[in-house]
Amino acid sequence: MPRFFIAGTNLAGGMAVLRGRDAEHVRVLRLRPGEDVILCDGQGTDYKCRLVYADKEQVEAEVIEVVPCPAEPSVAVTVLCGLPKGDKTDYIIQKCVEAGASEILFFQSDRCVARPDKPEKKLERWQRIAEEAAKQSGRGIIPRVGWAGDFAGALDVAVKKDLGLFLYETGEREALNAVLEANKTVQSAALITGPEGGFAEFEAKLARIAGLHICSMGERILRCETAPVVAVTALMYATGNLS
Amino acid sequence: MPRFFIAGTNLAGGMAVLRGRDAEHVRVLRLRPGEDVILCDGQGTDYKCRLVYADKEQVEAEVIEVVPCPAEPSVAVTVLCGLPKGDKTDYIIQKCVEAGASEILFFQSDRCVARPDKPEKKLERWQRIAEEAAKQSGRGIIPRVGWAGDFAGALDVAVKKDLGLFLYETGEREALNAVLEANKTVQSAALITGPEGGFAEFEAKLARIAGLHICSMGERILRCETAPVVAVTALMYATGNLS
Numbered sequence: 434m435p436r437f438f439i440a441g442t443n444l445a446g447g448m449a450v451l452r453g454r455d456a457e458h459v460r461v462l463r464l465r466p467g468e469d470v471i472l473c474d475g476q477g478t479d480y481k482c483r484l485v486y487a488d489k490e491q492v493e494a495e496v497i498e499v500v501p502c503p504a505e506p507s508v509a510v511t512v513l514c515g516l517p518k519g520d521k522t523d524y525i526i527q528k529c530v531e532a533g534a535s536e537i538l539f540f541q542s543d544r545c546v547a548r549p550d551k552p553e554k555k556l557e558r559w560q561r562i563a564e565e566a567a568k569q570s571g572r573g574i575i576p577r578v579g580w581a582g583d584f585a586g587a588l589d590v591a592v593k594k595d596l597g598l599f600l601y602e603t604g605e606r607e608a609l610n611a612v613l614e615a616n617k618t619v620q621s622a623a624l625i626t627g628p629e630g631g632f633a634e635f636e637a638k639l640a641r642i643a644g645l646h647i648c649s650m651g652e653r654i655l656r657c658e659t660a661p662v663v664a665v666t667a668l669m670y671a672t673g674n675l676s
Numbered sequence: 677m678p679r680f681f682i683a684g685t686n687l688a689g690g691m692a693v694l695r696g697r698d699a700e701h702v703r704v705l706r707l708r709p710g711e712d713v714i715l716c717d718g719q720g721t722d723y724k725c726r727l728v729y730a731d732k733e734q735v736e737a738e739v740i741e742v743v744p745c746p747a748e749p750s751v752a753v754t755v756l757c758g759l760p761k762g763d764k765t766d767y768i769i770q771k772c773v774e775a776g777a778s779e780i781l782f783f784q785s786d787r788c789v790a791r792p793d794k795p796e797k798k799l800e801r802w803q804r805i806a807e808e809a810a811k812q813s814g815r816g817i818i819p820r821v822g823w824a825g826d827f828a829g830a831l832d833v834a835v836k837k838d839l840g841l842f843l844y845e846t847g848e849r850e851a852l853n854a855v856l857e858a859n860k861t862v863q864s865a866a867l868i869t870g871p872e873g874g875f876a877e878f879e880a881k882l883a884r885i886a887g888l889h890i891c892s893m894g895e896r897i898l899r900c901e902t903a904p905v906v907a908v909t910a911l912m913y914a915t916g917n918l919s
Contacts, residue, residue, distance in 0.1 A: 503895040504894070504895040504896045504897075506894075528902055531896060531897075531898050531899060531902050531906075532896075532898075532902070532906060533894075533896055569897065569899070570896045570897045570898065570899075571895065571896060571897045572896065608919030609913075609918055609919045610913060610916065610918065610919045611919065648919075649919055650918055650919070651747070651749075651776075651912070651917060651918045651919060652746040652747040652814065653747045653774060653775070653776055653813045653814060653815065654747075654774075654812065654813045654814045655774050655775075655813065656774060656812070656813075659771055659774050659775070659905075662902075662905065662906075662909075663775060663905075663909050663918075666905075666906050666909040666910060666913075667909060667910075667913045667918055669894070670852075670853060670909075670910045670913050670914070671913070673853065674894060675852055675853065675893055675894045675906075675910055676851035676852045676853045676854065676891075676892055676893070676894060
């Protein structure tokens with residue numbers, strides 16, 4: 434069934450009225466009255482609708498069923514990544530959205546090679562990548578892509594979640610599966626991963642002091658753009674969101 | 677500690693003798709007698725060695741310790757992918773090696789858009805990508821990249837493993853976590869994922885008849901290049917190889 438995000442649609446009285454870009458979308462898909470579509474509000478709710486009227490300007494559809502989008506995981510995962518070089522950001526965004534992340538935030542850390550003066554400038558493009566990936570993978574929300582500032586800013590975001598994981602390659606760490614098994618029912622989680630050069634020791638220390646779980650993801654060294662999607666996948670698997 | 681794969685090295689009598697490319701490697705790293713290195717034989721064994729002699733042609737090192745490479749997972753995972761378009765193969769190879777796969781095989785299936793006459797020609801380049809990824813991620817083997825032929829060829833490989841999973845998007849499927857939880861101690865596993873257009877129904881039927889587990893990876897639609905790495909990660913997590 435065709436499925437698309439709707440923007441600012443009027444869903445009152447059991448009817449959906451689409452105009453502008455949304456009506457255009459129906460026209461492009463050559464959908465006709467009598468056909469069913471799923472309209473997703475981008476907030477995690479799916480409206481299964483049957484088209485009753487469609488012209489160039491306006492589409493009207495009867496709402497048949499309102500359900501939580503089945504693709505949305507039970508846990509809202511915020512991925513926090515030390516800003517990598519080049520277009521690795523794009524890859525991280527696309528794959529984390531597919532894997533089920535709800536929010537992707539980049540930040541500046543000690544060993545970041547990339548040091549953009551104005552990362553805010555990139556946000557629009559990053560957000561578009563998230564939107565495309567959300568549509569393609571059938572998500573119920575468009576995950577937000579943002580900038581968390583410096584390392585302290587990233588920690589500040591992470592400590593507000595039910596579960597905060599700091600993925601680190603060396604030293605004393607908890608096993609990822611032990612931590613996840615003990616936190617299967619969390620509503621929110623943050624995963625912090627590093628840039629190309631990893632984290633400085635003082636950053637790991639700060640994360641520990643802040644109360645995050647310092648976790649290992651095994652002995653294989655993961656690239657900075659691979660670690661986030663592996664971590665999100667492990668979390669989705671452990672919380673029953675990958676079946 | 678510097679770590680590298682060695683080719684055809686003489687490891688007799690508690691001494692490693694490196695010549696040719698391996699000796700050159702030691703020279704490039706500016707390693708001197710007294711320094712320690714890990715020499716990996718590419719078969720899953722690490723030789724911790726101390727250099728005792730190094731010149732342009734030959735390096736001699738005393739073997740201090742012989743251990744199974746800690747980065748190698750307890751399960752040998754063969755990833756079987758319907759041949760995707762363009763350079764998605766490269767991405768699949770790199771990420772699956774990082775995630776812990778032991779073998780990556782492509783095959784031709786009904787909905788493959790890419791139909792190279794001679795995929796064998798690409799094998800050399802694909803194998804180089806696997807080798808680079810293995811080095812970078814500290815693997816103890818260089819995973820083999822190969823061509824499994826047609827869909828029947830892929831099934832034939834999969835049924836020979838302790839556990840065979842066919843990742844499929846629709847219809848009657850087992851939950852991935854249920855299957856993995858029941859098979860935590862397997863020695864070998866095969867994961868079959870599709871090309872861009874997914875699998876035809878008759879292919880899923882054949883896989884079922886062949887005795888593979890037809891599994892879901894949740895409601896989010898994964899791109900053909902994302903599904904293999906997500907599947908390998910889930911398997912590594914479930915078998916205790918991601919901590």
